[in-house]
Amino acid sequence: MHAPENQLEVRVWRGGATGDYQTFHVPRLASQTVLDVVTWIQRHLDASLAYRFACRVGMCGSCAMSVNGVARWTCRTHIEKVCHGDRLDIAPLANLPIIRDLVTDMSAFFDKWAQAKGQFVPTSTRKDPFARVPPDSPARAAVDAAIECIGCGVCYASCEVVAWNPDYLGPAALNRAWSLLRDVRDAGNLERLAAVSGDAGCHACHTHTSCSERCPKHLSPTGSIAGLKRTTALAMLKGTL
Amino acid sequence: MSARAEARAWLAQRLSAAVLAFCVVVHLITMIVAVRHGLSAEAILGRTRGSLAWAAFYGVFVVAVAVHAPLGLRVVAAEWLGWRGTIANVAAVVVGIALLGLGARAVVAVAL
Numbered sequence: 001m002h003a004p005e006n007q008l009e010v011r012v013w014r015g016g017a018t019g020d021y022q023t024f025h026v027p028r029l030a031s032q033t034v035l036d037v038v039t040w041i042q043r044h045l046d047a048s049l050a051y052r053f054a055c056r057v058g059m060c061g062s063c064a065m066s067v068n069g070v071a072r073w074t075c076r077t078h079i080e081k082v083c084h085g086d087r088l089d090i091a092p093l094a095n096l097p098i099i100r101d102l103v104t105d106m107s108a109f110f111d112k113w114a115q116a117k118g119q120f121v122p123t124s125t126r127k128d129p130f131a132r133v134p135p136d137s138p139a140r141a142a143v144d145a146a147i148e149c150i151g152c153g154v155c156y157a158s159c160e161v162v163a164w165n166p167d168y169l170g171p172a173a174l175n176r177a178w179s180l181l182r183d184v185r186d187a188g189n190l191e192r193l194a195a196v197s198g199d200a201g202c203h204a205c206h207t208h209t210s211c212s213e214r215c216p217k218h219l220s221p222t223g224s225i226a227g228l229k230r231t232t233a234l235a236m237l238k239g240t241l
Numbered sequence: 242m243s244a245r246a247e248a249r250a251w252l253a254q255r256l257s258a259a260v261l262a263f264c265v266v267v268h269l270i271t272m273i274v275a276v277r278h279g280l281s282a283e284a285i286l287g288r289t290r291g292s293l294a295w296a297a298f299y300g301v302f303v304v305a306v307a308v309h310a311p312l313g314l315r316v317v318a319a320e321w322l323g324w325r326g327t328i329a330n331v332a333a334v335v336v337g338i339a340l341l342g343l344g345a346r347a348v349v350a351v352a353l
Contacts, residue, residue, distance in 0.1 A: 201244070236252065
């Protein structure tokens, strides 16, 4: 069945893990985003639809969902980019427990940042002068390449290794660990290398590059994980791992 | 496995992969060149038997396979069969010993 003219036939996931898709018809508008569609459904058709968003401009990372099977920021995804006919499937992010409808429980995702020792460990106190880090130094360049992550979970939902091994720390947590590992001000690298080297750490990555392909910030968690692999191997050879 | 053992396993698989990349190319080119004029198995064995160079080459090849394949299968077993920890490690060691034994037997048959 096709949607009436100038309308989208939108299948939206409803319920929890054992839920099902519910079909809605939504007017198709110019410059419409997927988030606009979800919001229109909630405001005009079913006020009980649960979803999550905040900034609407690609800064907060809270509106990520699976759109036609691909994890995306819904606020920055235009309908014309992902919908070549008149049908759209919208589901919660994969690899995370569903709370209800389009809302996932992201606790495990953020807990893994902590497991990967994603906290900054300072080498100085607030009484010390500011650290001077040359912007063009190789270490700072590596940090720059990884630091813009806003924790949206798109990479985690796109990662096949997370799907196979739920304990796997995932691209975002490992990318965070890499950015700290190259931070010359940080003192937590011995513990961090041990934390990212386990059965569920960087060595579990198969370099499928789905995370880098789908990252809305165009970061390369794959590159960060490769850096972790090299660094852990060197640390093992030096006897510090 | 511990973090250190995991890093060691990863490095061993990478290094063995580099060795295999070289050995497989040499092996394939040699096979294609050797049989292009209809060389028989007997004639090939006549050339390889007693050759220390071929024994060393295929010996290295077999060791690289015996290191590389079990480490990869261990990960496949973890992801597809849910085998983790001791059972996966023991299975990998068994596969590695089997490959080493079968490979060594073939090297002995071809080169000695």
